[in-house]
Amino acid sequence: MTSLPWLAALPWLAAAWLFAIGVYGVVTSRHYVHLIGCLSVCQSSTYMLLLGVGFRRGAGPPIFYDHPPGTPAVDPVMQALVLTDIVVGAAVTALLLVIALQVHKRCGLVDPQRLRPLRGPK
């Protein structure tokens, strides 16, 4: 496996790619729900990065129930980070969807490019 150094870089490249297409999607989006989906894509790049940071080649899961302490294991700190981030991400996505739904109810708009919190005087 050592003959494939690019394999070690794969999670990093994937994370960068996910972040970039997520940002591209948010910047060009013309629909609230699409935008929120793109935001989630961006967020999954952070999962990818964190799991890549915590990964150890040839190590098992960090559960020592049935094998002795000292067995090589991947880094549990990074997994805890990812878990927390997933929870927060779910809350934020739900909140955003509710806001999008309310905006649609009030003015029938779903296009974020036409979003204007305050408008010029009539």
Add this chain to the structure above:
Amino acid sequence: MTGPETLLPLVVLAPLGMAALLATIAHWLPSRMADVLAILTALGIMLLCGWLAGQATGGPIVHWFGGWTPDAAHRPGVILGIAFVADPASAALAAFCALLFAASFLFAWGYFDEVHSHFHILMLLFLAAMEGFCLTHDLFNLFVWFELMSVAAFALTAYPLGQSSLEGAFSFTVTNSFASFMMLMGIGLLYAGTGTLDFTAIGQAMARHGPDPVILGGFCLIAAALLTKAAILPFHFWLSDAHAVAPTPVSVIFSGVMVGLGLFALTKLGGQSFGAGEGAMAPVRALLLWLGVATAVVGGLMTWGQRHLKRLLAFSTVSHLGIMLLAVSALKPLGAAALLLYLVGQGLVKAALFMVAGILLALRASADEIALYREGRGLWPAGVVMILGGLILGGLPIGLLHGGGHLIHAAVPSRVAEGAIILSTALTGAAVLRAGLRIFPGWSGVPGVERGAPTEREHEKADRPLWLMVLPGALLLVLVLAPSSAAFPFLAAAAPRLLDPWAAGIATLPEEGGTLASGATFAATLALVAMSLLRRRPTGRLARLAAWGERLPFRALEAAHSGVVSDYVTWMTAGLALLAVAAASWR
């Protein structure tokens, strides 16, 4: 464990516990009970934090959760636990957060009746998040508080469920979510580079390895996230939308202290984790200085060009954050002292001014200074607060804010910085004074550049007496007029410990003494106000041309603040690239 160490987690547990309690029993309580309990909780935390700040001047108060001290792992150098570390500055800022919450709860007395106590629950969560953010000593824990603070803030902004507030909350949520993604990635990279999440341990690892690209990338991402929270150009676009449309008691907290916490955390991390390469930080610090100058000037110009009071105040906050970033860029004890004093001073004034805007929204059903022309007669106590607040913002040479400005000038002795401070102070102060004079006594010239600015018809609930709404703002203004020299002994002891909690030392703070041309600032403010009072309708061809030329830059700036979230994200990406370039030249 000593008494203060045992009590430290209570700062976060009390508001969280009270929020949970209110969620359970609020339905059976008499209608004002939630208000009373929330105010008492905030005041109690303020007293506790104030006491802790006093105790911490001799050395930081440390609480390792669950007893997981660095020795508990039996592996030297491995830190498994998470600590709260109360250095005097952090504890004092935590006390200040609680004070503003108490004032905001008092201002909001009965305002949120129809939604039971949901408002109080969200606000208490918000308070807990801020306290944790101030006190934590662990990078991931910092992220958790950052997120809790953001989520509570998103919900509070969207709360009135009007079209503006929903749209403002949407761009606030999207931009700040990006900030938290960047922060999390930065934390991942820092952990990959240093193998720890503890602030001090990161600093030690930095000193061992020197800056390698992974750590630099992590620093850039975290700095970008904190600068987004702190609304620094080009990350600042969300602020004016969110602060202008949030309910007034929430805007008080946003502008008063939430945004300043971003700069506070940047100073803390800069000192404790990245302080090892003092000289190596030079390119980043130079970039921060220039961003501060740009933010102060652009924020000041935008303030002058607004007519919607809350949007005006929001941009003045942007401008002041730029001035504070100048202090952060110094990254030395004097800068830290300046940041603290200015943060508290501007927070007190801004909270009082937002309350006046809230009073006008409640009693006169508008926040538009042109529509409100002469409408403020009969509300003279609010007028006194607003005009006094404008004078203080505009450089009135007494009080905490003036002392803070003086210290910032002493910490950043550069002509450009001095010019930016004078210009933005004069613009923000004069804009508030212009609006106050127009609304309350009805002194006004013809509207100038502010006429074309965005505005809205809206109102807030009017169900409480005027004196109750004016009282908290007036009390905050009395506090800000306290002589800043009274705070100097505390600041001198607290500032070095913010940059390194375990370093004993006393910073020398320069005495007040006209280094900053304070007279010139105040004169410039008054000149701007006089100019707006004497403005007449342009009739001649030349006068019309001049008026058109004057409007042009303001129109261009307003067009950049488009309200479209995809533009904001593009600007943020550009800002991140800028930071990356600066960090890459870090040798």
